[in-house]
């Protein structure tokens with residue numbers, strides 16, 4: 001029997017194909033099964049993945065003109081990250097998504113008309129008036145360009161989220177400032193003006209019919225604004241891992257505690273993982289992911305995942321005083337990629353050590369681009385971590401079947 005016999009075509013090199021019938025091989029000859037030769041199939045094209053990145057230098061214009069002292073939320077944060085992407089050869093592998101100014105119509109999905117007007121009007125104020133505005137609010141500074149930067153930051157996150165939701169890119173990183181997660185419905189707060197991630201999530205629901213959004217906030221601070229924006233929304237999970245110190249760490253509100261689980265039809269859709277002290281490490285974060293974040297995320301089964309990706313929990317951050325390494329940020333990104341068919345957006349929030357934020361953001365972007373995260377040591381969570389996770393599971397297990405105990409032996 002020669003290789004040409006049955007269908008007249010030349011046999012392709014030997015490949016094992018599972019057909020449901022037992023393949024018959026004769027020496028090195030092609031597989032013969034069920035009366036037909038099976039030749040090598042055309043290679044299955046791997047769906048190509050693309051990673052978007054948002055950056056616009058005009059977001060550097062928002063700067064502190066009033067205090068002599070260096071302010072941590074500095075314009076160089078985003079340029080330092082961008083330069084690091086470039087130097088590592090990652091920038092050229094990514095698709096630039098242009099930032100644009102958020103519209104009033106979009107901002108109003110989260111904030112009041114008065115808040116939009118307030119931010120818009122700051123660009124016409126005198127220096128003295130700008131200083132007064134800053135003093136009237138909780139932890140902000142304002143210059144004439146603040147409104148522009150804030151509109152670009154929010155619009156940039158929206159554009160990336162939409163590109164990911166539509167499938168133009170698979171995932172992406174929004175290298176934006178000012179940050180957003182402290183911004184309240186009617187006031188700026190904690191270096192934030194518009195709640196970038198919250199507005200973007202609402203735009204996805206309104207404009208692209210996205211139903212379920214999972215927001216993971218790994219900034220060291222609790223995202224008070226984001227929690228409030230979705231507190232009664234059953235289709236948006238807000239899950240935050242933050243330093244709490246018994247409500248003594250910024251923003252210093254008991255609403256960041258683990259007993260705040262959402263309201264109305266949305267009980268269980270707010271998940272707070274509040275660390276009781278500084279100094280938390282990779283193992284503590286990975287343990288939180290393994291025990292709470294990922295089980296809940298799988299059960300919720302979101303259409304897209306957005307990370308409020310502050311890097312102030314990173315090793316070396318002067319405010320956070322935690323020790324999360326770039327490798328752990330890479331692993332958390334990797335785990336989140338397994339959700340929502342890979343639709344994942346990281347949006348910068350805080351993070352105040354330029355080297356720490358740049359190296360952490362780079363580790364995340366490498367994973368978004370398809371690299372494996374760097375090796376982590378063994379997971380040894382601290383006592384405080386295990387106790388915190390126990391408390392979180394205790395309150396959340398009412399709402400998530402993945403957290404219910406399945407076996408209790410009363411004789412143990």
Ligand code: X5A
Pocket residue numbers: 139179180181182190191192219221250310312349350351
């Ligand atoms: C976005 C962010 C921190 C505000 C700290 C105010 N804000 N003391 O990290």
Ligand code: ZN
Pocket residue numbers: 219220221310312349350351
């Ligand atoms: Zn922060």
